[in-house]
Amino acid sequence: MHRKHMIPALERYKELERQFPDMLELSVEGTVGTPGDQFPVYSFRLGRKFTNTAEGHCPTLLLCAGVHGLEAIGVKVLLSFVEHILAQSKWNSSIHSLLHSIKIVGLPLLNPTGYFHLTRANSRGVDLMRNAPVESHEAIPFLGGHRFSSSLPYYRGKRGLEPESEILIRQVESALETSPFVLSVDFHSGFGFEDSLWTPYAKTTKEPPHMQFFSELKRLLDSTLPHHVYTFERQSNAYCTHGDLWDFLYDRQFQSPRFGNLLPLTLELGSWTWVRKSPLSFRGLWNLFNPVHPHRESRVLRRHLPLLMFLSAVVQNNKSVFRRFERASVG
Template structure:
């Protein structure tokens, strides 16, 4: 995969006890390069510094728009699983586009006066450096929240387990605190998103299926979530605005159940903190099997299963989802179209959502 790009000088972000991890990880080097050239459009924050193999890997968060966390917000995440490098590259590519638009486009400048864009493009830098799904402690960060799935066999390893860190999808030991990366993401979301009355999040993954899916909670349960009418309204808005979009929108539980999902955990917490608000976390699951189908040799490489290896396919993926992020950014700025529903419309949309996804 042509992921390294041009040689980019690494700069320091946060406390450094060893060598900069940007020297060892192209995706981190690219992210720090972009962050160092955002100028006055953004604020860059290091949430934690992860040490591994003599390198320091910063966990970088980027803020565009107003400082007020009560403003509408779109949050983007990538690289939760270290093998899924393309997720980090997709989020970083959009950050580059948005930063350039903020330089000259009056529409983008006006939008960012009232709407926030929040990004953590690389949640698991150590796992990406090690070329494995889990973090440096062999814990799957998307199975690490203190949430248990309903009616799932304890031997269903794919959904998360506590048997051994030697096996994939390990949740961590019973009673152990959340991993540094997962805890940092949760704390940051509580601080930057929970005060907002309208927010959307997209967490970019790959490695499942041959089409692009947009999943919404729950992963732990097949119970419909409280804001199903708003999600149905958002789906209809996307269908009308981009009639030929490629996404299958569905609850994650339509495909499989999982323990410890961070977005289930944060969605339920937000509902307690903001019972009248609307926070919808989405998982963009890129259909990577189509890349393997077109280039079967990728099936013999761990990275090949999760990432496009040919340069033209990678470029296509990097530009493919920009319209989705732009749509969602406009949606949080204009919530009356989907998030401010009358009682009658909520009831109608609830019936439609139940029929579409749960019957």
């Protein structure tokens, strides 16, 4: 690979793997891009030394960032959480007990081509979050996806799944095959003034089958972190789209009795405040999706650690948290 393809966030993961060989394991899930411009897509697993005890049917927290290449801040928020866990693993026994009882896995940067070239889409101009074979029957705005041309934003691709989409699907399905309970967080930025936690669906304004689970999660979040900053709502309250990969994965769980419960969340970091506070933001598209000033970036990186620790604890305690509810099913 050409030297110009060094991506600092991924280099930092490799450095952490060298520093914490018992705790962090990276794997290459595939190579994406064009023949002269290729990038590996990595997955990670935390708590490697606990593999023997945590393997098999233990609940999973699955974290994914960089689906939209331009939204670099999400990649950094996920990396800061990984660093937070690793630093504590040296001295905090409650982190050991967490990693004994749950798996924390993820994709640190699903769309490295877009990240490197500062584009939302992948190398073929496809918006991965519009790429799934899911049709919405709602009135869809232009940002909801189209098949006209890869030179326009929100392009869904002609037909079929992009390699990055296939990697995400494999990652989630392999978690669902070995876990009775998977909670996922996909990190994005750009939409709105506030940070939002979105539950399914993007394709419809109808309730997802796990609505009771999501309502309980919101109730717990409100009582556990009473001053939290999140608007917890269905994605369709913001807008509907075709082709949402999480809609596709969410519905797939009901097609196989082998799969456990999947609760997918999208953390959408509202960037419009950064734009309003920093006229610099209008200098480039990148700045519309990422904080420009270092102090603002630091604030964003520390802001979401309590949420991610809370969600880890929910995964660890999922049986007692959701014990009143039946396994959700469709129809």
